[in-house]
Amino acid sequence: MNSLLVKASTALRLGVPNLGRVALYRFGLKSGLNPVQHLSAVLPAGPFFSLPVQFANERAMPRAGWYRYSEAFGQFLSDLGQTPPLWVASCLSNKPVEGAERDWWQIPDFDRLVGDIKTVWEFSRFDWMLACAQHAAKGDENALLRLNDWLVDWLQTNPPYKGPNWKCGQEASIRIMHLAMAAQLLGQVTGSASGLLDLVEAHMQRIAPTVLYAMAQDNNHGTSEAAALFIGGSWLEANNRTAGYRFTRVGRKWLENRARRLIEKDGSFSQYSLNYHRVMLDSFSMVELWRRQLALPAFSQEFYTRVAAASEWLRCITQSINGDGPNLGANDGARLLPLTDTDYRDYRPSIQLASVLFHSARAYSESGDWNQPLYWLGLTLPEAQLPEPTGVQFDSGGYFVLRQGPAVTLLRYPRFRFRPSQADALHIDLWLGGENWLRDAGTFSYNTEQRWLDYFPGTVAHNTVQFDGRDQMPRLSRFLFGAWLKSRNVEPLVVSNGKQSGGAGYRDWKGAKHHRRVVLSGHTLKVTDLVSGFACKAVLRWRLKPGNWSIDADAQCVQTDGFSLVVSSAVPLKRFELVDGWESRYYLKKTPLPVLEVEIDQPGELITNIEWVRQ
Incomplete structure (x- = not known):
């Protein structure tokens, strides 16, 4: 296009x-x-x-x-x-x-x-x-x-x-x-x-x-x-x-x-x-x-x-x-x-x-x-109480929210009836007991150096797959992306036998395809990514909670404090490493965090298994 x-x-x-x-x-x-x-x-x-x-x-x-x-x-x-x-x-x-x-x-x-x-x-x-x-x-x-x-x-x-x-x-x-x-x-x-x-x-x-x-x-x-x-x-x-x-x-x-x-x-x-x-x-x-x-x-x-x-x-x-x-x-x-x-x-x-x-x-x-x-404001507290939130799919907006005990997983998929502000398709957030273990970068500022204007709204700042070093959508101006993504093969939320699952995919304007499926069960989260159609490389990123993470490249694992993340693939991994990333939890304030990058150079399936100690 x-x-x-x-x-x-x-x-x-x-x-x-x-x-x-x-x-x-x-x-x-x-x-x-x-x-x-x-x-x-x-x-x-x-x-x-x-x-x-x-x-x-x-x-x-x-x-x-x-x-x-x-x-x-x-x-x-x-x-x-x-x-x-x-x-x-x-x-x-x-x-x-x-x-x-x-x-x-x-x-x-x-x-x-x-x-x-x-x-x-x-x-x-x-x-x-x-x-x-x-x-x-x-x-x-x-x-x-x-x-x-x-x-x-x-x-x-x-x-x-x-x-x-x-x-x-x-x-x-x-x-x-x-x-x-x-x-x-x-x-x-x-x-x-x-x-x-x-x-x-x-x-x-x-x-x-x-x-x-x-x-x-x-x-x-x-x-x-x-x-x-x-x-x-x-x-x-x-x-x-x-x-x-x-x-x-x-x-x-x-x-x-x-x-x-x-x-x-x-x-x-x-x-x-x-x-x-x-x-x-x-x-x-x-x-x-x-x-x-x-x-x-x-x-x-x-x-x-x-x-x-x-x-x-x-x-x-x-x-x-x-x-x-x-x-x-x-x-x-x-x-x-x-x-x-x-x-x-x-x-x-x-x-x-x-x-x-x-x-x-x-x-x-x-x-x-x-x-x-x-x-x-002079309001009376009613006696009625809303029920506790459960797993839910907001399909009009493009969100799965999976809940299992203290674990909450968000999967974001593209349903863009209005202009998107970030290239965050198929991003995942993971929360355990109110702590954000896998996280989004935020915004930082609307008027700053170009590298930060590119970074924070870009695909690189989200827990998803980036193809060939580019954003999922081309940037047309400071606040506008073009070629808005459309979801494909959306799987409905399924709640069964103590498991919650959902999935969705897209094909971008250059023909790259990504389908992601998530399954939350007990104290585990399984994420399956199927990627194809890219020219040179696909990079899967997991933006981790700041802390002392250890990495075992041979076992393809990172872990800390009773939390482990293991990536497996049927195709060879070109790279498995922790790099420095950034997040902005408050506007105009940015802080560093570790990011796991997993790179492949051919179509294939990446499976991420995440486990944590029961809380």
């Missing part, structure tokens, strides 16, 4: 309407005809919030994290005082954006000196606001003072539509959701301060004109912006501002559309990403909380059915023992509703909240920090 044909076929898969929306948006900005370039707003004036009349639930515990330390991408950076952050500088390097006083569309997407613009946006997402609101809701007047002072300072540095923090409609949307949740924590959703409503309206004006561009992405941009329009618009309406009417209606329309289009019937989400799945789910949870708060009409039954399925998908794919899960797909470190001091990689607070909202049942029966969002 030549490159022109790959690009044409990929464009068709993206969808003509979406391509048209993107083209129209870019033309509008370039020509100056987009209405977003002609906005104006009065600089909102504080104070924005006051102390609540009634204080929070006594079981609700405010975060110590963002209240005491600056935090970015799930990691603490430094002690936090009363001084506001540098809003238009990188939160990691403190390097400022050049010309930050300009209109947002005049500021380039990539600044060589600053690096990843997400480091500029991070503090302007207002995570700190939720921590301040929690402490204020417990009667801390200093927290309220910080909350108002920082908002004033933010607006002086970021007046409406000026500077990098107005560049992205999704970033503006996250601010709206956090403003709304702060108002809910403080009991100030109605009777809101006029300056706060001015701030909300300024954000609505920024989000609305570019909402079609967000929808063209078919990802979390659309769900976030639809949520913000609904929340912000109805907030204005509830405070007798008629401008909110149209925002509410547009937001409701797109929320229904995004739930129906982007969430599959089995709960899989369009981005094929664990963390972006949480971003989407938290957005819908905040929407439903807000709808109930204002006693607004319910959404459609299909909306609730799709979001409930998305909640179950996340519950089934994560570890109940610690809330962690596979580093699946793109991961930018986002956590939209940080009301607890749990680790960023602990998904249980989001899962518990969504389970209560959309299933009227608990995901976790025990008491724990995962209940804190419920205490803060």
Whole structure:
């Protein structure tokens, strides 16, 4: 398949309407005809919030994290005082954006000196606001003072539509959701301060004109912006501002559309990403909380059915023992509703909240920090309990999740109705007692050296087979692969006699074929890989948990701490060695890990037998 044909076929898969929306948006900005370039707003004036009349639930515990330390991408950076952050500088390097006083569309997407613009946006997402609101809701007047002072300072540095923090409609949307949740924590959703409503309206004006561009992405941009329009618009309406009417209606329309289009019937989400799945789910949870708060009409039954399925998908794919899960797909470190001091990689607070909202049942029966969002947001813990997760196949999204005692295995196979962000077909994750023994690399950064942009999303960073040193799909741009893979010979999930199994395969655009079958039984995992159609070599990789691994090339085995992995093959192995690899469990942080590479130079079958001491 030549490159022109790959690009044409990929464009068709993206969808003509979406391509048209993107083209129209870019033309509008370039020509100056987009209405977003002609906005104006009065600089909102504080104070924005006051102390609540009634204080929070006594079981609700405010975060110590963002209240005491600056935090970015799930990691603490430094002690936090009363001084506001540098809003238009990188939160990691403190390097400022050049010309930050300009209109947002005049500021380039990539600044060589600053690096990843997400480091500029991070503090302007207002995570700190939720921590301040929690402490204020417990009667801390200093927290309220910080909350108002920082908002004033933010607006002086970021007046409406000026500077990098107005560049992205999704970033503006996250601010709206956090403003709304702060108002809910403080009991100030109605009777809101006029300056706060001015701030909300300024954000609505920024989000609305570019909402079609967000929808063209078919990802979390659309769900976030639809949520913000609904929340912000109805907030204005509830405070007798008629401008909110149209925002509410547009937001409701797109929320229904995004739930129906982007969430599959089995709960899989369009981005094929664990963390972006949480971003989407938290957005819908905040929407439903807000709808109930204002006693607004319910959404459609299909909306609730799709979001409930998305909640179950996340519950089934994560570890109940610690809330962690596979580093699946793109991961930018986002956590939209940080009301607890749990680790960023602990998904249980989001899962518990969504389970209560959309299933009227608990995901976790025990008491724990995962209940804190419920205490803060005025929800009652239901008596009903969801059943323990079992082995499941999410065929619409392309996932097997096999469960046997403390062992959980994920097999990822290609069902790409939407654009894939990583070349991870037939990747396997293995978890034992909440520990990730065979693991995905993650993302690291969207704006870094080319070698890392190639490495982390590439086939080399996954537990699968790589053919002839190339990715499973050709890369067309920073965020786009072409020649999307299609699954072949998908075997259904089989649960029988204490065993769980599944399998799938594909043929890539150059004719290479890979079929993988997994069988989980007791304390063993057997993986069978059948490969053919490649020109020179096929390399099987197993990305191992960091530790002291020993290797026996003659026995074709690596092992450590009661865990062994043995590879056998009917064809000769050209190479069996441990090499250095990388992973990124937190955005913009990478750490080394050992990787077993097994190479063959002719078609054949590779069998990997993995055993561990019973836990």
